[in-house]
Amino acid sequence: MSDPRSALIVDDERDIRELLTLTLGRMGLRIDTAANVGEARELLARNTYDLCFTDMRLPDGNGIELVSEISKNFPKTPVAMITAFGNVELAVEALKAGAFDFVSKPVDINVLRGLVRHALELNNSERPAPTPAPAQHAMRLLGDSPAMAELRETIGKVARSQAPVYILGESGVGKELVARTIHEQGARAAGPFIPVNCGAIPAELMESEFFGHKKGSFTGAHADKQGLFQAASGGTLFLDEVAELPLPMQVKLLRAIQEKAVRPVGASGEIQVDVRILSATHKDLGELAHDGRFRHDLYYRINVIELRVPPLRERTGDLPLLTKAILTRLGGNQDRPAPRLTPAALDVLARYPFPGNVRELENILERAMAMADEDAIDAGDLRLPQVERRSPPPQAPQAPALQDYDPFRSSPPHLGTPPLPSNGLAGGNTSESDGPLPSYIEQMERAAIHKALEDNRWNKTKAAAQLGITFRALRYKLKKLGIE
Structure with a gap:
């Protein structure tokens, strides 16, 4: 008969230690407890544990420091952080430090049991092998290059965590395969893997698709419907093209991730869900957040671990x-x-x-x-298409024209034409590179930018869209032209 699985509980509150000891003991685990970091270190030096719970604040140290220490010295022991209710920032910090997952006070017994089951699955040598990915997808991660070796190593590490992973990469690199591999190598391999393309769901149906709905909650709701979160419960929900989510849905998604619960449309209460969130996009989500097109709080919540998939040309x-x-x-x-x-x-x-x-x-x-x-x-x-190889951008532009914007194209009706320079385009000394033509172009650019900024109440993102250029190009021109 094999030895029972064991767990270490580190918390200075006696009530929490007793609650966890009782709950985990009923699940067949052998329990050791410690009231501070010092006692925990002594127990870790003498014993091997299948799971550890630690409080955030301890009398002689910080729980995150203990998480980092265990992750480094005892990588086979998953650590779960116990946090105060609603303290999502500290929970995210713990996940980045290497925590397997987190549980909030007051501890929900059902959430706790689910967390323990997933943690114990990590070192379960008898769990069935996951279904292999289709051949046409599996080969996308083939390769012996340093970039692919590093990617596979990182996948192996993040698979042992429950932290949300943000997969960044161009179209066609295999982001869904990376997400599926993380799922298959992790503790949720026996659960469902539910991929969803966020750009393919009509905005008016998103809440129902993600959270489900009750019969009669709206016209056409003829029966109760399970949402994607419920379908993925016990497994992984992969949000592909997450940048396409409209802002109102981003608010609801953030709450669902933080509270680990969803409210179906028309329901009176919330339903607990046990889901790991993986997300991906080919866009620069950080830039979208900077521009106000993606919520900062959701960006930092889903981007606990960032994983870049290299393009084939690298x-x-x-x-x-x-x-x-x-x-x-x-x-x-x-x-x-x-x-x-x-x-x-x-x-x-x-x-x-x-x-x-x-x-x-x-x-x-x-x-x-x-x-x-x-x-x-x-x-x-x-029969390859005639596509030029990408080259790095020049260190400094050779001409002052806007990127993606030609000041000599047909101007919008409301844009006036600035006056010619005093020396004129005709009759002046046009042989010098710093002559009137560049000056005239610069005046046109300045006038166009001023007008766009005024039209949009100095909202730079909207002004850039009106001008037909990127936000970064506008920032460059503002700095170059001295416009504040």
Whole structure:
């Protein structure tokens, strides 16, 4: 008979220690307790634990310091932080320090039991292997490049936590596969993995889709409906293209994540949900938050751990392995031998920037297989689009014109034309680079920017949109032209 699973409880409140001891003891765990950091260190030095709970504030130290210490010295022991009710900031800080999860006072017994079950699953060697991802998706994480090795190592680490993960990457890099891999390697692998494209749900149906609704709560609600949070309970909810969420829905989502509860449309009370949140977008969520198009509090709540998936152009050394795997799969689907790539074809692929990443590579190879005459694919069979390789932006602009904005295009009707410089465009010395033409362009830009700012009550985000340029381009021009 194997030894019972064990847990360490660190809290200076006797009532909390007794409540946790009673609850965990009924779940078959052997319990040790400590009232401070010093006692906890002594017990950790003598025993191995399957789980640890620690309070945030202890008489002789900080709970977050203990979380960091256990995460470093005892990585197999998941730590859950006990926080005061509503203290989300400290909970997020604990998760960033390596905490597995957190539980708020007063402790909800059902939430506590769910947390314990997930924590014990981390080191359960007998849990069934997860269902492998479809072949066309699984190969997107193939590769021996340093970037992919680092990504897989990071996935392995974040999978042992319950902290929200924000997956950043361009379209086609495999963000959903990364989310699925985190789910499969974590304690929730036996639970559901529910992916949802936030940009594909009409705004008026979002609340019902996410939280469910009760029969008769609105026209067309003919029966009770379970929401995505309820469907993902016990598992993982993956919010793809989270940047597309409208602001009103962001408020409701933030509350659901913080309170671990949802209120279906038309319901009188909330329902507890046990869900890990993973999110992804190809946009710069930090910039959207800065511009006021995404809530700062939600951004920091879902971005506890940020995970960047490298684009294919940053790991071209993986192309031979990727292309071989893709061609083998495509050949199997078409019941024909997998063709090989000639050295010339591989060289052309290595110089192509792949704006669509691995998804585009799959499409290119599938088309090339149809066009190739023999069992080899040559450079001409690839028929790559004429896309220039991306180059780093210049250190300083060579001309003062606005990015993405041509001051000589047709101006909006309300924009007046500034007067010509005193020396004029005609008859002046136009041979010098600092002559009247650049000065005239600068005056046009200044007038256009002033007008846009005044029209939008000095809201820079709206002014940039009116001018047809990015927020960053507008900030650059404001600084360059000395407009405050």
